Amino acid sequence: MFQADVRQPLYEGAQISRLESDILIMSFIIRWGLEEKGIDHLLRLLDCHMPTALLGSRYRFLEKFDTGPLMKVRFFCPECSDMLPTEDEAGDMECACGFKGNIKDVRNDENCFVHLPISEQVQQILGNRDLVRQMRKECGESDVVSGNIYKRLRARGVIGDNDVTLQWNIDGFRPFKSSKATMWPIQACINELPPLTRRANMLLCGLYYGKSKPDTDVILKPFVDELQTLHTVGMNCNIAGYGVHLVKVHTLICSVDSKVRAPLQGLMKFNSLFGCSFCLTRSTSVEHGGGFAQIYDWGLGPPRTSEQYILALRRLENYNATHNRHKSNVEGVKRGSVVVLLPVFHIIKSFVPDYRHAALEGVVVSFWKHWTNSDYEGELWYLSRAKRMALNSKLETIVPPAELTRPRGTLDDIALWKASEIKSFLLYYSLPCLKDLLPDRYWRHWLLLVYSMTVFLREKIIPEAFFEAQDAISRFVDDIKVLYPNCRSLYTFNTHLLLHFPKAVQNYGSLWSSSTFPFEHFNGVLTRLINGTQSVPMQVCRSFVRLRQVSQVSASVFSHESSSDVGKSLYYSMLSKYTSSQSHLYYNGLRLFGSPEMYTLSLVEKVSVERLLGRRVEGKAKSYRRMIIRGTVFHSSAYESLSVRDNSIAKMNNGVLVSIHRIILVKIFNSLEVFCVIVCELLQNVYEEICRNNVLDISASEILHTCRVSKRIVSFIPQNILSKCVSVPYGNDICVIPIVNVTERD
Numbered sequence: 001m002f003q004a005d006v007r008q009p010l011y012e013g014a015q016i017s018r019l020e021s022d023i024l025i026m027s028f029i030i031r032w033g034l035e036e037k038g039i040d041h042l043l044r045l046l047d048c049h050m051p052t053a054l055l056g057s058r059y060r061f062l063e064k065f066d067t068g069p070l071m072k073v074r075f076f077c078p079e080c081s082d083m084l085p086t087e088d089e090a091g092d093m094e095c096a097c098g099f100k101g102n103i104k105d106v107r108n109d110e111n112c113f114v115h116l117p118i119s120e121q122v123q124q125i126l127g128n129r130d131l132v133r134q135m136r137k138e139c140g141e142s143d144v145v146s147g148n149i150y151k152r153l154r155a156r157g158v159i160g161d162n163d164v165t166l167q168w169n170i171d172g173f174r175p176f177k178s179s180k181a182t183m184w185p186i187q188a189c190i191n192e193l194p195p196l197t198r199r200a201n202m203l204l205c206g207l208y209y210g211k212s213k214p215d216t217d218v219i220l221k222p223f224v225d226e227l228q229t230l231h232t233v234g235m236n237c238n239i240a241g242y243g244v245h246l247v248k249v250h251t252l253i254c255s256v257d258s259k260v261r262a263p264l265q266g267l268m269k270f271n272s273l274f275g276c277s278f279c280l281t282r283s284t285s286v287e288h289g290g291g292f293a294q295i296y297d298w299g300l301g302p303p304r305t306s307e308q309y310i311l312a313l314r315r316l317e318n319y320n321a322t323h324n325r326h327k328s329n330v331e332g333v334k335r336g337s338v339v340v341l342l343p344v345f346h347i348i349k350s351f352v353p354d355y356r357h358a359a360l361e362g363v364v365v366s367f368w369k370h371w372t373n374s375d376y377e378g379e380l381w382y383l384s385r386a387k388r389m390a391l392n393s394k395l396e397t398i399v400p401p402a403e404l405t406r407p408r409g410t411l412d413d414i415a416l417w418k419a420s421e422i423k424s425f426l427l428y429y430s431l432p433c434l435k436d437l438l439p440d441r442y443w444r445h446w447l448l449l450v451y452s453m454t455v456f457l458r459e460k461i462i463p464e465a466f467f468e469a470q471d472a473i474s475r476f477v478d479d480i481k482v483l484y485p486n487c488r489s490l491y492t493f494n495t496h497l498l499l500h501f502p503k504a505v506q507n508y509g510s511l512w513s514s515s516t517f518p519f520e521h522f523n524g525v526l527t528r529l530i531n532g533t534q535s536v537p538m539q540v541c542r543s544f545v546r547l548r549q550v551s552q553v554s555a556s557v558f559s560h561e562s563s564s565d566v567g568k569s570l571y572y573s574m575l576s577k578y579t580s581s582q583s584h585l586y587y588n589g590l591r592l593f594g595s596p597e598m599y600t601l602s603l604v605e606k607v608s609v610e611r612l613l614g615r616r617v618e619g620k621a622k623s624y625r626r627m628i629i630r631g632t633v634f635h636s637s638a639y640e641s642l643s644v645r646d647n648s649i650a651k652m653n654n655g656v657l658v659s660i661h662r663i664i665l666v667k668i669f670n671s672l673e674v675f676c677v678i679v680c681e682l683l684q685n686v687y688e689e690i691c692r693n694n695v696l697d698i699s700a701s702e703i704l705h706t707c708r709v710s711k712r713i714v715s716f717i718p719q720n721i722l723s724k725c726v727s728v729p730y731g732n733d734i735c736v737i738p739i740v741n742v743t744e745r746d
């Protein structure tokens with residue numbers, strides 16, 4: 001382990017300290033995936049460059065970092081495919097099915113599993129003062145801790161003051177295009193940490209790597225076992241700043257794609273009669289495009305409950321025990337799954353209808369496919385080639401802010417877009433861009449989806465907006481029948497899942513709080529940790545453990561004033577692809593960037609600033625390029641080229657919309673007082689009711705504003721910015737749309 005850094009130079013006259021040197025060497029090892037021999041050579045190479053050898057053996061060096069969870073490679077029984085118990089000293093192991101063998105015989109390069117215990121990882125997080133400081137059991141945003149389920153468990157005393165709760169995910173992906181091998185990480189994160197912090201501090205609880213699909217019941221066993229103990233017994237933890245306490249870990253949410261969710265619940269997949277994970281609605285199979293499609297057009301069914309689950313399971317067992325004919329399921333319940341053993345965890349309610357897969361990759365893409373399918377050429381809503389070209393050229397003119405991913409390619413490839421790109425299209429671009437391309441009624445129907453998703457993704461959802469959004473989303477689903485009578489195939493399972501969003505929001509907060517985006521992001525991190533194709537799972541896990549250790553230590557070392565600049569920049573250039581620099585995100589204040597220029601205020605600007613401050617100011621001011629306020633970056637349009645990213649549009653807390661022209665520090669006349677002011681061009685609200693759904697009394701103006709660029713100058717203090725906005729061309733005007741939240745990153 002590391003000693004607190006009393007800055008000790010590596011040798012006399014060295015640019016870096018001993019600790020910085022250790023961090024940099026380890027970063028190099030992770031970045032380039034060095035194996036034993038490589039590490040040996042690197043240490044010897046460095047040692048012979050120094051006045052005296054300092055690093056010593058590989059063992060001595062690695063000892064400082066390999067202190068995280070104890071990884072254990074586990075193999076599968078060749079007879080029953082169950083996970084074999086840990087081998088004894090001679091390498092022998094015996095399976096419950098009776099199989100006996102030695103590790104040499106069962107070691108399998110094709111399929112293996114690495115288990116990483118949760119306890120050490122939670123301890124590591126709780127040992128970090130900075131992370132402990134950020135933990136919360138209630139908050140102002142609509143996060144998991146403000147959802148009904150968390151509050152109820154707190155009130156019942158299940159979640160104690162020192163306890164933490166998890167959400168977890170499992171899914172497979174192919175890390176190499178050239179190989180069939182899939183990687184199945186079991187990931188978790190701590191709900192008490194704010195969203196961006198928990199995204200940066202994922203737990204890796206297990207990793208399966210193999211050519212065949214794993215049996216999730218088998219690979220989840222060690223995870224479930226450990227969580228049972230951590231819930232009932234708990235563990236003693238040294239919580240930074242609070243001393244040693246008993247900490248219990250409870251499992252609250254599982255956020256996964258539908259194709260993984262059903263098997264995890266022990267339910268039939270969506271393409272069967274009772275295929276919904278959350279309710280007992282019935283689906284129908286209809287002919288579609290030469291094959292069959294499963295249609296969910298009956299609306300919500302009675303909710304699934306744990307009682308119904310157990311009853312159905314019993315009926316299934318009884319039936320199969322007394323009849324010759326084998327029945328596969330009762331009301332979609334197929335078998336008892338290993339996750340029912342997770343304490344606190346509810347086999348139905350603990351799962352969430354992930355909006356990333358259901359709404360973005362599901363509903364949006366499926367509507368687009370219908371709109372553009374030439375089978376529907378005669379329909380009013382058909383988007384002809386000419387209309388599609390018009391739409392694509394509108395999209396091209398949009399200059400999004402830094403927070404949004406710009407779609408690559410045209411809408412014709414939307415099925416290949418990243419989910420975050422589809423999200424930008426849905427929330428910000430689709431409504432203004434589809435105007436006049438979709439017939440009015442259809443466009444107003446689309447508003448219902450955009451509106452409800454905007455509300456369900458807000459940082460904080462107020463009850464009034466929640467109920468409106470709940471009505472809007474169910475109306476959206478209902479009206480598909482009316483507006484697209486020849487398209488039953490729009491009633492996909494994903495469309496049905498939209499109806500389950502409101503409950504998920506009540507239970508666990510905004511849809512960002514439990515989406516699969518952070519897990520997907522972490523899959524990317526794990527993929528980047530792969531170096532070479534040999535013993536991949538072990539190598540990834542080892543690098544992961546070292547990465548955690550090195551980022552923990554480096555956070556305190558490189559935030560130190562006296563830390564080495566050379567070392568710091570080398571560190572970031574080596575590891576930035578695994579970590580997201582988030583130092584500023586929870587900084588509540590204001591920071592100005594770039595070397596300022598002296599600027600002489602125009603008369604209009606001066607008057608506007610003086611009116612704002614109510615004092616006379618000096619005519620010359622320091623003008624900055626950029627600022628960060630409460631974690632959000634803004635640029636001044638006077639300096640920054642806005643052709644790639646437009647970070648200058650803002651909504652003020654009095655509702656006024658502006659484009660920030662200059663960010664300046666002004667001096668009060670004849671005084672030493674200095675104020676930061678943003679001098680802006682006013683975006684004149686046109687108050688055009690661009691789109692309204694009269695039945696529900698929902699208007700697009702609740703989520704976007706039509707504006708005209710004016711040359712009128714207004715000044716504000718930066719603290720009065722309410723939110724950053726996206727500007728989308730709209731005829732001769734622009735649509736200004738506040739960014740829905742800053743808690744979710746792509």
Ligand SMILES: [Zn+2]
Pocket residue numbers: 077078079080081082095096097098099
């Ligand atoms: Zn066996």
Ligand SMILES: [Zn+2]
Pocket residue numbers: 276277278279280281300301496500
């Ligand atoms: Zn359902």
